[in-house]
Amino acid sequence: MKKSLFLVFALVGLFFASCNRENINAAQDDLTELVQLSAARSAATTDTITKQKCKGKLVEITAADLPAAITAYINTNYAGAEIQFAGKDTAGQIVVGLKLADGTHKGLIFNADGTFSKALEKYPKGAKLTKVEVSALPSAITGYAASHYADYTVKAAGRNDTGEYFLIIEKTTGTEAEVKASRKVLQFNADGTFKQETTPPSHPEGPMGKRPKHGK
Structure with missing residues (x-):
């Protein structure tokens, strides 16, 4: 009986220790x-291309709020990419920072209508x-x-x-x-x-x- 209780307490202790580590x-x-x-x-907000083309401060937006044209462009040209940052300027232009499937990074600017504009120059190193x-x-x-x-x-x-x-x-x-x-x-x-x-x-x-x- 004592051995059984000891095993029970030991297992419970291991369980909680594992949970705490997790x-x-x-x-x-x-x-x-x-x-x-x-x-x-x-990297996205300070890139030289962002500063040249964007108007005003970028306001962060969620991936769910990106225009369908932008998500379609990303799906087509950067399959498997992960959105790390998205922001919109006062003119409606959108900057998107991606981590590509191979682990590299890419920054893109889109026009207000969702069409692709230009890739960021220094984003990969900064991100x-x-x-x-x-x-x-x-x-x-x-x-x-x-x-x-x-x-x-x-x-x-x-x-x-x-x-x-x-x-x-x-x-x-x-x-x-x-x-x-x-x-x-x-x-x-x-x-x-x-x-x-x-x-x-x-x-x-x-x-x-x-x-x-x-x-x-």
């Missing part, structure tokens, strides 16, 4: 994805992000974060092909909802100097609540 891993994956989406948004362990961040970056965001902790980080760093930080105390709401994105130049603070981007969700992979 929850931690899922949370970390979400934070890593936020860093990647932040890089994609920054491609390599995960960086928090412990491996340059001291200039961790020092800035500790000094200017003392009640925050760095949760995830990455670096794009141009050398810029992106960090997700959140409050160290509060309820789960409060901590999540406190999240910020910090962007640093390649030399470790602070560039800007933004809010985490919203997921360009499709009709099913998931970021769509076109052509599947």
Whole structure:
């Protein structure tokens, strides 16, 4: 009987330990994805072509709100691509950042009527992000974060092909909802100097609540 009870408690303990690990891993994956989406948004909004052709600030939109002509174009020309960012300017033009099936990135601009306009020039380098362990961040970056965001902790980080760093930080105390709401994105130049603070981007969700992979 004692052996049976011991086995039961042991199995229950393993079950909860496994669940906790899965929850931690899922949370970390979400934070890593936020860093990647932040890089994609920054790459799309700061690309030289975006600045030349778009009018005013880009307002993020969901994949579900993209005109049918745009989704059809993506389906036809970039089957299997994942939408990482979509935004509309004041003139109705739409910028879309894609992660292609082969892992590369592509940025596109569409006219207000949904017809293709032009590909972004520097988007691939700015959107491609390599995960960086928090412990491996340059001291200039961790020092800035500790000094200017003392009640925050760095949760995830990455670096794009141009050398810029992106960090997700959140409050160290509060309820789960409060901590999540406190999240910020910090962007640093390649030399470790602070560039800007933004809010985490919203997921360009499709009709099913998931970021769509076109052509599947």
